[in-house]
Amino acid sequence: MLRHALSAVVPASLIVLLAACGNGEPPVQSIRPVMVVQPQPAGELVDSYPGEVRARLEPELAFRIGGKVAKRLVEVGQRVSKDQPLAELDPQDVRLQLEAIRAQVTAAQANLQLVRAERDRYRKLLERQLVSRSQYDNAENLFRAGEARLKQVQAEFDVANNQAGYAVLRASQNGVIARRMVEVGQVVAAGQTVFTLAADGEREVLINLPEQAFGRFRVGQPVAVELWSQPDQRFPGRIRELAPAADPQSRTFAARVAFSEGKVPAELGQSARVFIAHGGEVPLAVPLSALSAEQGRPYVWVVDPQASTLKRRLVRTGAYGEKQVPVLEGLQADDWVVAAGVQVLREGQQVRPVDRENRAVKLAAKE
Structure with missing residues:
Protein backbone atom coordinates (compact mmCIF):
# COMPACT_ATOMS: atom_id res chain seq x y z
CA MET A 1 0.00 0.00 0.00
CA LEU A 2 2.91 2.34 0.76
CA ARG A 3 4.27 1.75 -2.74
CA HIS A 4 0.91 2.64 -4.29
CA ALA A 5 0.71 5.78 -2.18
CA LEU A 6 4.19 6.99 -3.30
CA SER A 7 3.38 6.33 -6.93
CA ALA A 8 0.32 8.50 -6.56
CA VAL A 9 2.12 11.35 -4.77
CA VAL A 10 5.16 11.67 -7.12
CA PRO A 11 3.20 12.23 -10.35
CA ALA A 12 1.09 14.79 -8.55
CA SER A 13 4.20 16.77 -7.51
CA LEU A 14 5.62 16.63 -11.01
CA ILE A 15 2.36 18.00 -12.38
CA VAL A 16 2.58 20.98 -9.99
CA LEU A 17 6.18 21.75 -11.08
CA LEU A 18 5.35 21.51 -14.75
CA ALA A 19 2.38 23.77 -14.27
CA ALA A 20 4.58 26.36 -12.54
CA CYS A 21 7.19 26.25 -15.31
CA GLY A 22 4.74 26.30 -18.12
CA ASN A 23 2.77 29.37 -17.16
CA GLY A 24 4.48 31.40 -19.93
CA GLU A 25 6.33 33.79 -17.57
CA PRO A 26 10.15 34.03 -17.98
CA PRO A 27 12.27 33.42 -14.86
CA VAL A 28 13.23 36.58 -13.00
CA GLN A 29 16.93 37.53 -13.60
CA SER A 30 18.78 39.56 -10.98
CA ILE A 31 20.42 42.76 -12.17
CA VAL A 46 54.77 56.63 -17.06
CA ASP A 47 56.80 53.52 -17.73
CA SER A 48 58.87 52.11 -14.88
CA TYR A 49 62.10 50.17 -15.24
CA PRO A 50 64.05 48.40 -12.46
CA GLY A 51 67.67 49.35 -12.07
CA GLU A 52 70.74 49.24 -9.87
CA VAL A 53 72.72 52.08 -8.35
CA ARG A 54 76.21 52.21 -9.85
CA ALA A 55 79.16 54.58 -9.76
CA ARG A 56 79.42 56.99 -12.65
CA LEU A 57 83.10 56.13 -13.10
CA GLU A 58 83.93 52.42 -13.08
CA PRO A 59 87.50 52.00 -14.38
CA GLU A 60 88.69 48.48 -15.12
CA LEU A 61 92.09 47.96 -13.51
CA ALA A 62 94.66 45.72 -15.20
CA PHE A 63 98.38 44.97 -15.11
CA ARG A 64 100.43 46.65 -17.82
CA ILE A 65 102.53 43.51 -18.17
CA GLY A 66 101.69 39.83 -18.23
CA GLY A 67 102.61 37.30 -15.56
CA LYS A 68 101.47 35.01 -12.79
CA VAL A 69 99.41 36.54 -9.97
CA ALA A 70 101.38 36.05 -6.76
CA LYS A 71 99.29 38.09 -4.28
CA ARG A 72 95.75 39.49 -4.10
CA LEU A 73 95.60 42.17 -1.43
CA VAL A 74 91.92 43.30 -1.49
CA GLU A 75 88.44 41.78 -1.58
CA VAL A 76 85.21 42.75 -3.31
CA GLY A 77 83.44 45.53 -1.42
CA GLN A 78 86.60 46.78 0.24
CA ARG A 79 87.25 50.52 0.19
CA VAL A 80 90.63 51.51 -1.24
CA SER A 81 92.55 54.76 -1.60
CA LYS A 82 94.54 56.10 -4.51
CA ASP A 83 97.83 54.28 -5.23
CA GLN A 84 96.99 51.52 -2.74
CA PRO A 85 98.44 48.13 -3.84
CA LEU A 86 95.72 45.74 -4.97
CA ALA A 87 97.60 42.74 -6.40
CA GLU A 88 101.12 41.67 -7.31
CA LEU A 89 102.66 39.55 -10.06
CA ASP A 90 105.51 37.11 -9.59
CA PRO A 91 108.51 39.50 -9.90
CA GLN A 92 111.14 36.89 -10.71
CA ASP A 93 111.07 37.19 -14.51
CA VAL A 94 110.89 40.99 -14.34
CA ARG A 95 113.88 41.15 -12.01
CA LEU A 96 115.93 38.85 -14.23
CA GLN A 97 115.15 40.99 -17.25
CA LEU A 98 116.10 44.11 -15.28
CA GLU A 99 119.44 42.59 -14.23
CA ALA A 100 120.20 41.54 -17.81
CA ILE A 101 119.63 45.05 -19.12
CA ARG A 102 121.63 46.53 -16.24
CA ALA A 103 124.56 44.37 -17.35
CA GLN A 104 124.12 45.65 -20.89
CA VAL A 105 124.27 49.22 -19.60
CA THR A 106 127.53 48.46 -17.78
CA ALA A 107 129.01 46.90 -20.93
CA ALA A 108 127.92 49.87 -23.05
CA GLN A 109 129.52 52.31 -20.60
CA ALA A 110 132.79 50.39 -20.69
CA ASN A 111 132.73 50.25 -24.48
CA LEU A 112 132.07 54.00 -24.66
CA GLN A 113 135.10 54.71 -22.47
CA LEU A 114 137.23 52.55 -24.74
CA VAL A 115 136.13 54.15 -28.04
CA ARG A 116 136.39 57.63 -26.48
CA ALA A 117 140.00 57.03 -25.51
CA GLU A 118 140.70 55.59 -28.96
CA ARG A 119 139.10 58.60 -30.62
CA ASP A 120 141.14 61.04 -28.49
CA ARG A 121 144.39 59.18 -29.29
CA TYR A 122 143.70 59.25 -33.05
CA ARG A 123 142.94 62.96 -32.82
CA LYS A 124 146.40 63.68 -31.39
CA LEU A 125 148.03 61.48 -34.01
CA LEU A 126 146.11 63.26 -36.75
CA GLU A 127 147.36 66.62 -35.48
CA ARG A 128 150.91 65.30 -35.85
CA GLN A 129 149.93 63.83 -39.21
CA LEU A 130 150.94 60.36 -38.05
CA VAL A 131 147.61 58.79 -39.17
CA SER A 132 145.36 59.36 -42.11
CA ARG A 133 142.11 61.24 -41.99
CA SER A 134 140.14 58.06 -42.76
CA GLN A 135 141.63 56.31 -39.73
CA TYR A 136 140.54 59.16 -37.48
CA ASP A 137 137.06 59.19 -39.02
CA ASN A 138 136.72 55.48 -38.30
CA ALA A 139 137.60 56.07 -34.62
CA GLU A 140 135.11 58.96 -34.50
CA ASN A 141 132.35 56.75 -35.91
CA LEU A 142 133.08 54.02 -33.35
CA PHE A 143 132.77 56.61 -30.59
CA ARG A 144 129.42 57.87 -31.88
CA ALA A 145 128.16 54.30 -32.20
CA GLY A 146 129.22 53.66 -28.59
CA GLU A 147 127.29 56.74 -27.45
CA ALA A 148 124.17 55.63 -29.32
CA ARG A 149 124.42 52.12 -27.92
CA LEU A 150 124.65 53.45 -24.37
CA LYS A 151 121.57 55.64 -24.88
CA GLN A 152 119.67 52.66 -26.26
CA VAL A 153 120.40 50.32 -23.38
CA GLN A 154 119.75 53.06 -20.85
CA ALA A 155 116.28 53.53 -22.37
CA GLU A 156 115.71 49.78 -22.26
CA PHE A 157 116.79 49.79 -18.62
CA ASP A 158 114.28 52.53 -17.82
CA VAL A 159 111.52 50.51 -19.47
CA ALA A 160 112.49 47.37 -17.57
CA ASN A 161 112.66 49.35 -14.33
CA ASN A 162 109.15 50.67 -14.98
CA GLN A 163 107.92 47.16 -15.73
CA ALA A 164 109.29 46.05 -12.38
CA GLY A 165 106.98 48.65 -10.84
CA TYR A 166 104.11 47.49 -13.09
CA ALA A 167 104.23 44.12 -11.31
CA VAL A 168 102.25 45.82 -8.52
CA LEU A 169 98.68 46.85 -9.46
CA ARG A 170 97.58 50.03 -7.67
CA ALA A 171 94.24 51.81 -7.35
CA SER A 172 93.87 54.70 -9.78
CA GLN A 173 91.65 56.66 -7.38
CA ASN A 174 89.60 56.37 -4.19
CA GLY A 175 86.66 54.01 -4.37
CA VAL A 176 85.26 50.55 -3.70
CA ILE A 177 86.24 47.28 -5.36
CA ALA A 178 83.13 46.31 -7.30
CA ARG A 179 84.30 43.15 -9.09
CA ARG A 180 87.25 40.75 -9.07
CA MET A 181 88.11 38.64 -12.10
CA VAL A 182 91.33 36.79 -11.15
CA GLU A 183 92.67 34.51 -8.45
CA VAL A 184 96.12 33.92 -7.01
CA GLY A 185 98.12 31.62 -9.26
CA GLN A 186 96.30 32.64 -12.42
CA VAL A 187 98.40 33.77 -15.39
CA VAL A 188 97.11 37.03 -16.84
CA ALA A 189 97.96 38.92 -19.99
CA ALA A 190 98.83 42.58 -20.20
CA GLY A 191 95.62 44.62 -20.15
CA GLN A 192 93.42 41.79 -18.84
CA THR A 193 90.89 43.16 -16.33
CA VAL A 194 91.71 42.22 -12.76
CA PHE A 195 89.40 44.51 -10.73
CA THR A 196 86.56 46.90 -11.45
CA LEU A 197 86.72 49.97 -9.25
CA ALA A 198 83.60 51.94 -8.34
CA ALA A 199 85.10 55.38 -7.94
CA ASP A 200 83.92 57.77 -5.26
CA GLY A 201 81.76 60.64 -6.46
CA GLU A 202 78.52 60.73 -8.42
CA ARG A 203 76.09 57.82 -8.42
CA GLU A 204 73.89 56.70 -11.31
CA VAL A 205 71.22 54.09 -11.99
CA LEU A 206 71.77 51.45 -14.65
CA ILE A 207 68.58 50.29 -16.40
CA ASN A 208 67.74 48.22 -19.48
CA LEU A 209 65.30 49.61 -22.04
CA PRO A 210 63.16 47.35 -24.27
CA GLU A 211 64.04 47.11 -27.92
CA GLN A 212 60.53 47.86 -29.19
CA ALA A 213 60.33 51.18 -27.31
CA PHE A 214 63.93 52.33 -27.63
CA GLY A 215 63.04 55.08 -30.11
CA ARG A 216 61.07 56.94 -27.44
CA PHE A 217 64.13 57.64 -25.33
CA ARG A 218 66.86 60.23 -25.78
CA VAL A 219 69.89 61.54 -23.93
CA GLY A 220 68.90 64.33 -21.55
CA GLN A 221 65.29 63.13 -21.19
CA PRO A 222 63.95 63.92 -17.67
CA VAL A 223 63.02 60.98 -15.45
CA ALA A 224 62.19 60.26 -11.81
CA VAL A 225 64.12 57.79 -9.66
CA GLU A 226 62.72 55.94 -6.67
CA LEU A 227 65.03 54.04 -4.31
CA TRP A 228 63.72 50.87 -2.71
CA SER A 229 65.03 52.11 0.63
CA GLN A 230 62.89 55.27 0.28
CA PRO A 231 59.72 54.21 -1.59
CA ASP A 232 57.81 57.40 -0.78
CA GLN A 233 60.30 59.80 -2.35
CA ARG A 234 61.23 60.34 -5.98
CA PHE A 235 64.41 62.09 -7.07
CA PRO A 236 64.65 64.00 -10.37
CA GLY A 237 67.12 62.70 -12.90
CA ARG A 238 67.92 62.52 -16.60
CA ILE A 239 69.13 59.95 -19.08
CA ARG A 240 72.86 60.59 -19.39
CA GLU A 241 73.90 57.76 -21.68
CA LEU A 242 72.24 55.30 -24.08
CA ALA A 243 73.95 52.21 -25.41
CA PRO A 244 74.35 52.34 -29.21
CA ALA A 245 73.64 48.61 -29.61
CA ALA A 246 71.40 46.07 -27.89
CA ASP A 247 72.74 43.35 -25.66
CA PRO A 248 73.05 40.19 -27.80
CA GLN A 249 71.38 38.00 -25.17
CA SER A 250 68.66 40.13 -23.54
CA ARG A 251 68.02 42.31 -26.64
CA THR A 252 67.75 45.37 -24.40
CA PHE A 253 69.61 48.68 -24.49
CA ALA A 254 71.58 49.72 -21.42
CA ALA A 255 70.97 53.27 -20.20
CA ARG A 256 72.62 55.36 -17.49
CA VAL A 257 70.42 57.69 -15.44
CA ALA A 258 72.12 60.53 -13.56
CA PHE A 259 70.60 62.32 -10.56
CA SER A 260 69.82 65.99 -11.12
CA GLU A 261 70.24 66.85 -7.45
CA GLY A 262 73.68 67.05 -5.94
CA LYS A 263 73.29 64.83 -2.86
CA VAL A 264 71.13 61.71 -3.08
CA PRO A 265 71.28 58.97 -0.40
CA ALA A 266 72.05 56.25 -2.93
CA GLU A 267 74.51 53.51 -2.08
CA LEU A 268 76.28 51.17 -4.48
CA GLY A 269 74.23 48.12 -5.39
CA GLN A 270 70.91 49.50 -4.14
CA SER A 271 67.80 48.60 -6.09
CA ALA A 272 65.96 51.46 -7.76
CA ARG A 273 63.10 52.09 -10.14
CA VAL A 274 63.19 54.69 -12.90
CA PHE A 275 59.96 56.31 -14.09
CA ILE A 276 59.89 57.74 -17.62
CA ALA A 277 56.83 59.67 -18.82
CA HIS A 278 55.33 58.92 -22.19
CA GLY A 279 56.64 61.30 -24.81
CA GLY A 280 53.58 61.26 -27.08
CA GLU A 281 50.04 62.39 -26.36
Whole structure:
Protein backbone atom coordinates (compact mmCIF):
# COMPACT_ATOMS: atom_id res chain seq x y z
CA MET A 1 0.00 0.00 0.00
CA LEU A 2 2.91 2.34 0.76
CA ARG A 3 4.27 1.75 -2.74
CA HIS A 4 0.91 2.64 -4.29
CA ALA A 5 0.71 5.78 -2.18
CA LEU A 6 4.19 6.99 -3.30
CA SER A 7 3.38 6.33 -6.93
CA ALA A 8 0.32 8.50 -6.56
CA VAL A 9 2.12 11.35 -4.77
CA VAL A 10 5.16 11.67 -7.12
CA PRO A 11 3.20 12.23 -10.35
CA ALA A 12 1.09 14.79 -8.55
CA SER A 13 4.20 16.77 -7.51
CA LEU A 14 5.62 16.63 -11.01
CA ILE A 15 2.36 18.00 -12.38
CA VAL A 16 2.58 20.98 -9.99
CA LEU A 17 6.18 21.75 -11.08
CA LEU A 18 5.35 21.51 -14.75
CA ALA A 19 2.38 23.77 -14.27
CA ALA A 20 4.58 26.36 -12.54
CA CYS A 21 7.19 26.25 -15.31
CA GLY A 22 4.74 26.30 -18.12
CA ASN A 23 2.77 29.37 -17.16
CA GLY A 24 4.48 31.40 -19.93
CA GLU A 25 6.33 33.79 -17.57
CA PRO A 26 10.15 34.03 -17.98
CA PRO A 27 12.27 33.42 -14.86
CA VAL A 28 13.23 36.58 -13.00
CA GLN A 29 16.93 37.53 -13.60
CA SER A 30 18.78 39.56 -10.98
CA ILE A 31 20.42 42.76 -12.17
CA ARG A 32 24.15 42.48 -11.54
CA PRO A 33 25.95 45.47 -9.93
CA VAL A 34 29.13 46.48 -11.73
CA MET A 35 31.75 49.06 -10.80
CA VAL A 36 32.12 51.59 -13.61
CA VAL A 37 34.62 54.35 -14.35
CA GLN A 38 35.13 56.84 -17.12
CA PRO A 39 38.38 56.95 -19.11
CA GLN A 40 40.79 59.49 -17.71
CA PRO A 41 43.42 61.58 -19.50
CA ALA A 42 46.62 59.60 -19.67
CA GLY A 43 49.06 62.47 -19.91
CA GLU A 44 50.73 61.41 -16.66
CA LEU A 45 51.20 57.76 -17.57
CA VAL A 46 54.77 56.63 -17.06
CA ASP A 47 56.80 53.52 -17.73
CA SER A 48 58.87 52.11 -14.88
CA TYR A 49 62.10 50.17 -15.24
CA PRO A 50 64.05 48.40 -12.46
CA GLY A 51 67.67 49.35 -12.07
CA GLU A 52 70.74 49.24 -9.87
CA VAL A 53 72.72 52.08 -8.35
CA ARG A 54 76.21 52.21 -9.85
CA ALA A 55 79.16 54.58 -9.76
CA ARG A 56 79.42 56.99 -12.65
CA LEU A 57 83.10 56.13 -13.10
CA GLU A 58 83.93 52.42 -13.08
CA PRO A 59 87.50 52.00 -14.38
CA GLU A 60 88.69 48.48 -15.12
CA LEU A 61 92.09 47.96 -13.51
CA ALA A 62 94.66 45.72 -15.20
CA PHE A 63 98.38 44.97 -15.11
CA ARG A 64 100.43 46.65 -17.82
CA ILE A 65 102.53 43.51 -18.17
CA GLY A 66 101.69 39.83 -18.23
CA GLY A 67 102.61 37.30 -15.56
CA LYS A 68 101.47 35.01 -12.79
CA VAL A 69 99.41 36.54 -9.97
CA ALA A 70 101.38 36.05 -6.76
CA LYS A 71 99.29 38.09 -4.28
CA ARG A 72 95.75 39.49 -4.10
CA LEU A 73 95.60 42.17 -1.43
CA VAL A 74 91.92 43.30 -1.49
CA GLU A 75 88.44 41.78 -1.58
CA VAL A 76 85.21 42.75 -3.31
CA GLY A 77 83.44 45.53 -1.42
CA GLN A 78 86.60 46.78 0.24
CA ARG A 79 87.25 50.52 0.19
CA VAL A 80 90.63 51.51 -1.24
CA SER A 81 92.55 54.76 -1.60
CA LYS A 82 94.54 56.10 -4.51
CA ASP A 83 97.83 54.28 -5.23
CA GLN A 84 96.99 51.52 -2.74
CA PRO A 85 98.44 48.13 -3.84
CA LEU A 86 95.72 45.74 -4.97
CA ALA A 87 97.60 42.74 -6.40
CA GLU A 88 101.12 41.67 -7.31
CA LEU A 89 102.66 39.55 -10.06
CA ASP A 90 105.51 37.11 -9.59
CA PRO A 91 108.51 39.50 -9.90
CA GLN A 92 111.14 36.89 -10.71
CA ASP A 93 111.07 37.19 -14.51
CA VAL A 94 110.89 40.99 -14.34
CA ARG A 95 113.88 41.15 -12.01
CA LEU A 96 115.93 38.85 -14.23
CA GLN A 97 115.15 40.99 -17.25
CA LEU A 98 116.10 44.11 -15.28
CA GLU A 99 119.44 42.59 -14.23
CA ALA A 100 120.20 41.54 -17.81
CA ILE A 101 119.63 45.05 -19.12
CA ARG A 102 121.63 46.53 -16.24
CA ALA A 103 124.56 44.37 -17.35
CA GLN A 104 124.12 45.65 -20.89
CA VAL A 105 124.27 49.22 -19.60
CA THR A 106 127.53 48.46 -17.78
CA ALA A 107 129.01 46.90 -20.93
CA ALA A 108 127.92 49.87 -23.05
CA GLN A 109 129.52 52.31 -20.60
CA ALA A 110 132.79 50.39 -20.69
CA ASN A 111 132.73 50.25 -24.48
CA LEU A 112 132.07 54.00 -24.66
CA GLN A 113 135.10 54.71 -22.47
CA LEU A 114 137.23 52.55 -24.74
CA VAL A 115 136.13 54.15 -28.04
CA ARG A 116 136.39 57.63 -26.48
CA ALA A 117 140.00 57.03 -25.51
CA GLU A 118 140.70 55.59 -28.96
CA ARG A 119 139.10 58.60 -30.62
CA ASP A 120 141.14 61.04 -28.49
CA ARG A 121 144.39 59.18 -29.29
CA TYR A 122 143.70 59.25 -33.05
CA ARG A 123 142.94 62.96 -32.82
CA LYS A 124 146.40 63.68 -31.39
CA LEU A 125 148.03 61.48 -34.01
CA LEU A 126 146.11 63.26 -36.75
CA GLU A 127 147.36 66.62 -35.48
CA ARG A 128 150.91 65.30 -35.85
CA GLN A 129 149.93 63.83 -39.21
CA LEU A 130 150.94 60.36 -38.05
CA VAL A 131 147.61 58.79 -39.17
CA SER A 132 145.36 59.36 -42.11
CA ARG A 133 142.11 61.24 -41.99
CA SER A 134 140.14 58.06 -42.76
CA GLN A 135 141.63 56.31 -39.73
CA TYR A 136 140.54 59.16 -37.48
CA ASP A 137 137.06 59.19 -39.02
CA ASN A 138 136.72 55.48 -38.30
CA ALA A 139 137.60 56.07 -34.62
CA GLU A 140 135.11 58.96 -34.50
CA ASN A 141 132.35 56.75 -35.91
CA LEU A 142 133.08 54.02 -33.35
CA PHE A 143 132.77 56.61 -30.59
CA ARG A 144 129.42 57.87 -31.88
CA ALA A 145 128.16 54.30 -32.20
CA GLY A 146 129.22 53.66 -28.59
CA GLU A 147 127.29 56.74 -27.45
CA ALA A 148 124.17 55.63 -29.32
CA ARG A 149 124.42 52.12 -27.92
CA LEU A 150 124.65 53.45 -24.37
CA LYS A 151 121.57 55.64 -24.88
CA GLN A 152 119.67 52.66 -26.26
CA VAL A 153 120.40 50.32 -23.38
CA GLN A 154 119.75 53.06 -20.85
CA ALA A 155 116.28 53.53 -22.37
CA GLU A 156 115.71 49.78 -22.26
CA PHE A 157 116.79 49.79 -18.62
CA ASP A 158 114.28 52.53 -17.82
CA VAL A 159 111.52 50.51 -19.47
CA ALA A 160 112.49 47.37 -17.57
CA ASN A 161 112.66 49.35 -14.33
CA ASN A 162 109.15 50.67 -14.98
CA GLN A 163 107.92 47.16 -15.73
CA ALA A 164 109.29 46.05 -12.38
CA GLY A 165 106.98 48.65 -10.84
CA TYR A 166 104.11 47.49 -13.09
CA ALA A 167 104.23 44.12 -11.31
CA VAL A 168 102.25 45.82 -8.52
CA LEU A 169 98.68 46.85 -9.46
CA ARG A 170 97.58 50.03 -7.67
CA ALA A 171 94.24 51.81 -7.35
CA SER A 172 93.87 54.70 -9.78
CA GLN A 173 91.65 56.66 -7.38
CA ASN A 174 89.60 56.37 -4.19
CA GLY A 175 86.66 54.01 -4.37
CA VAL A 176 85.26 50.55 -3.70
CA ILE A 177 86.24 47.28 -5.36
CA ALA A 178 83.13 46.31 -7.30
CA ARG A 179 84.30 43.15 -9.09
CA ARG A 180 87.25 40.75 -9.07
CA MET A 181 88.11 38.64 -12.10
CA VAL A 182 91.33 36.79 -11.15
CA GLU A 183 92.67 34.51 -8.45
CA VAL A 184 96.12 33.92 -7.01
CA GLY A 185 98.12 31.62 -9.26
CA GLN A 186 96.30 32.64 -12.42
CA VAL A 187 98.40 33.77 -15.39
CA VAL A 188 97.11 37.03 -16.84
CA ALA A 189 97.96 38.92 -19.99
CA ALA A 190 98.83 42.58 -20.20
CA GLY A 191 95.62 44.62 -20.15
CA GLN A 192 93.42 41.79 -18.84
CA THR A 193 90.89 43.16 -16.33
CA VAL A 194 91.71 42.22 -12.76
CA PHE A 195 89.40 44.51 -10.73
CA THR A 196 86.56 46.90 -11.45
CA LEU A 197 86.72 49.97 -9.25
CA ALA A 198 83.60 51.94 -8.34
CA ALA A 199 85.10 55.38 -7.94
CA ASP A 200 83.92 57.77 -5.26
CA GLY A 201 81.76 60.64 -6.46
CA GLU A 202 78.52 60.73 -8.42
CA ARG A 203 76.09 57.82 -8.42
CA GLU A 204 73.89 56.70 -11.31
CA VAL A 205 71.22 54.09 -11.99
CA LEU A 206 71.77 51.45 -14.65
CA ILE A 207 68.58 50.29 -16.40
CA ASN A 208 67.74 48.22 -19.48
CA LEU A 209 65.30 49.61 -22.04
CA PRO A 210 63.16 47.35 -24.27
CA GLU A 211 64.04 47.11 -27.92
CA GLN A 212 60.53 47.86 -29.19
CA ALA A 213 60.33 51.18 -27.31
CA PHE A 214 63.93 52.33 -27.63
CA GLY A 215 63.04 55.08 -30.11
CA ARG A 216 61.07 56.94 -27.44
CA PHE A 217 64.13 57.64 -25.33
CA ARG A 218 66.86 60.23 -25.78
CA VAL A 219 69.89 61.54 -23.93
CA GLY A 220 68.90 64.33 -21.55
CA GLN A 221 65.29 63.13 -21.19
CA PRO A 222 63.95 63.92 -17.67
CA VAL A 223 63.02 60.98 -15.45
CA ALA A 224 62.19 60.26 -11.81
CA VAL A 225 64.12 57.79 -9.66
CA GLU A 226 62.72 55.94 -6.67
CA LEU A 227 65.03 54.04 -4.31
CA TRP A 228 63.72 50.87 -2.71
CA SER A 229 65.03 52.11 0.63
CA GLN A 230 62.89 55.27 0.28
CA PRO A 231 59.72 54.21 -1.59
CA ASP A 232 57.81 57.40 -0.78
CA GLN A 233 60.30 59.80 -2.35
CA ARG A 234 61.23 60.34 -5.98
CA PHE A 235 64.41 62.09 -7.07
CA PRO A 236 64.65 64.00 -10.37
CA GLY A 237 67.12 62.70 -12.90
CA ARG A 238 67.92 62.52 -16.60
CA ILE A 239 69.13 59.95 -19.08
CA ARG A 240 72.86 60.59 -19.39
CA GLU A 241 73.90 57.76 -21.68
CA LEU A 242 72.24 55.30 -24.08
CA ALA A 243 73.95 52.21 -25.41
CA PRO A 244 74.35 52.34 -29.21
CA ALA A 245 73.64 48.61 -29.61
CA ALA A 246 71.40 46.07 -27.89
CA ASP A 247 72.74 43.35 -25.66
CA PRO A 248 73.05 40.19 -27.80
CA GLN A 249 71.38 38.00 -25.17
CA SER A 250 68.66 40.13 -23.54
CA ARG A 251 68.02 42.31 -26.64
CA THR A 252 67.75 45.37 -24.40
CA PHE A 253 69.61 48.68 -24.49
CA ALA A 254 71.58 49.72 -21.42
CA ALA A 255 70.97 53.27 -20.20
CA ARG A 256 72.62 55.36 -17.49
CA VAL A 257 70.42 57.69 -15.44
CA ALA A 258 72.12 60.53 -13.56
CA PHE A 259 70.60 62.32 -10.56
CA SER A 260 69.82 65.99 -11.12
CA GLU A 261 70.24 66.85 -7.45
CA GLY A 262 73.68 67.05 -5.94
CA LYS A 263 73.29 64.83 -2.86
CA VAL A 264 71.13 61.71 -3.08
CA PRO A 265 71.28 58.97 -0.40
CA ALA A 266 72.05 56.25 -2.93
CA GLU A 267 74.51 53.51 -2.08
CA LEU A 268 76.28 51.17 -4.48
CA GLY A 269 74.23 48.12 -5.39
CA GLN A 270 70.91 49.50 -4.14
CA SER A 271 67.80 48.60 -6.09
CA ALA A 272 65.96 51.46 -7.76
CA ARG A 273 63.10 52.09 -10.14
CA VAL A 274 63.19 54.69 -12.90
CA PHE A 275 59.96 56.31 -14.09
CA ILE A 276 59.89 57.74 -17.62
CA ALA A 277 56.83 59.67 -18.82
CA HIS A 278 55.33 58.92 -22.19
CA GLY A 279 56.64 61.30 -24.81
CA GLY A 280 53.58 61.26 -27.08
CA GLU A 281 50.04 62.39 -26.36
CA VAL A 282 47.89 59.50 -25.13
CA PRO A 283 44.24 60.61 -25.05
CA LEU A 284 42.63 58.23 -22.54
CA ALA A 285 43.47 55.46 -20.10
CA VAL A 286 41.51 52.81 -18.19
CA PRO A 287 42.47 50.55 -15.26
CA LEU A 288 44.24 47.32 -16.12
CA SER A 289 41.38 45.39 -14.53
CA ALA A 290 38.94 46.79 -17.11
CA LEU A 291 40.76 45.22 -20.04
CA SER A 292 40.13 41.75 -21.37
CA ALA A 293 41.02 39.99 -24.61
CA GLU A 294 39.72 37.31 -26.92
CA GLN A 295 41.88 35.74 -29.60
CA GLY A 296 44.51 38.40 -29.01
CA ARG A 297 42.08 41.30 -29.52
CA PRO A 298 41.67 43.55 -26.43
CA TYR A 299 38.24 44.84 -25.49
CA VAL A 300 36.33 46.51 -22.65
CA TRP A 301 32.74 46.38 -21.47
CA VAL A 302 30.87 49.66 -22.02
CA VAL A 303 27.50 50.33 -20.34
CA ASP A 304 24.68 51.62 -22.54
CA PRO A 305 23.43 54.70 -20.62
CA GLN A 306 19.84 54.29 -21.86
CA ALA A 307 19.20 50.60 -21.25
CA SER A 308 21.97 49.93 -18.67
CA THR A 309 23.13 46.95 -20.73
CA LEU A 310 26.63 45.87 -21.65
CA LYS A 311 28.33 46.22 -25.01
CA ARG A 312 31.67 44.76 -25.93
CA ARG A 313 33.95 47.44 -27.38
CA LEU A 314 37.17 46.52 -29.20
CA VAL A 315 40.02 48.93 -28.41
CA ARG A 316 43.60 49.57 -29.47
CA THR A 317 45.97 49.97 -26.55
CA GLY A 318 49.43 51.40 -26.01
CA ALA A 319 52.24 50.29 -23.73
CA TYR A 320 50.88 48.94 -20.44
CA GLY A 321 51.56 51.01 -17.34
CA GLU A 322 51.85 49.86 -13.75
CA LYS A 323 48.14 50.36 -12.95
CA GLN A 324 46.61 51.74 -16.14
CA VAL A 325 46.74 51.09 -19.85
CA PRO A 326 46.41 53.81 -22.50
CA VAL A 327 43.60 53.39 -25.02
CA LEU A 328 44.52 54.83 -28.39
CA GLU A 329 41.27 53.97 -30.23
CA GLY A 330 37.79 52.72 -29.36
CA LEU A 331 36.70 54.87 -26.40
CA GLN A 332 35.26 58.30 -25.78
CA ALA A 333 35.77 60.44 -22.70
CA ASP A 334 32.08 60.15 -21.69
CA ASP A 335 31.91 56.35 -21.96
CA TRP A 336 31.28 54.31 -18.83
CA VAL A 337 33.57 51.29 -18.63
CA VAL A 338 33.27 48.32 -16.30
CA ALA A 339 36.40 48.36 -14.13
CA ALA A 340 36.27 44.96 -12.40
CA GLY A 341 34.90 41.46 -12.82
CA VAL A 342 34.95 41.63 -16.62
CA GLN A 343 35.54 37.88 -17.01
CA VAL A 344 31.98 36.93 -15.87
CA LEU A 345 30.05 39.43 -18.01
CA ARG A 346 28.21 38.80 -21.27
CA GLU A 347 26.89 40.82 -24.20
CA GLY A 348 23.56 42.55 -23.57
CA GLN A 349 23.52 41.80 -19.85
CA GLN A 350 21.56 44.32 -17.78
CA VAL A 351 23.60 45.81 -14.96
CA ARG A 352 23.38 48.30 -12.14
CA PRO A 353 26.32 50.75 -12.32
CA VAL A 354 28.01 51.67 -9.04
CA ASP A 355 31.17 53.59 -8.18
CA ARG A 356 34.10 52.49 -6.03
CA GLU A 357 32.14 53.38 -2.89
CA ASN A 358 29.25 51.12 -4.01
CA ARG A 359 27.04 54.13 -4.68
CA ALA A 360 24.66 54.12 -7.60
CA VAL A 361 25.89 55.96 -10.70
CA LYS A 362 23.46 57.87 -12.89
CA LEU A 363 24.54 57.47 -16.48
CA ALA A 364 23.90 60.50 -18.68
CA ALA A 365 22.38 59.45 -22.00
CA LYS A 366 24.32 60.55 -25.08
CA GLU A 367 22.56 63.07 -27.29
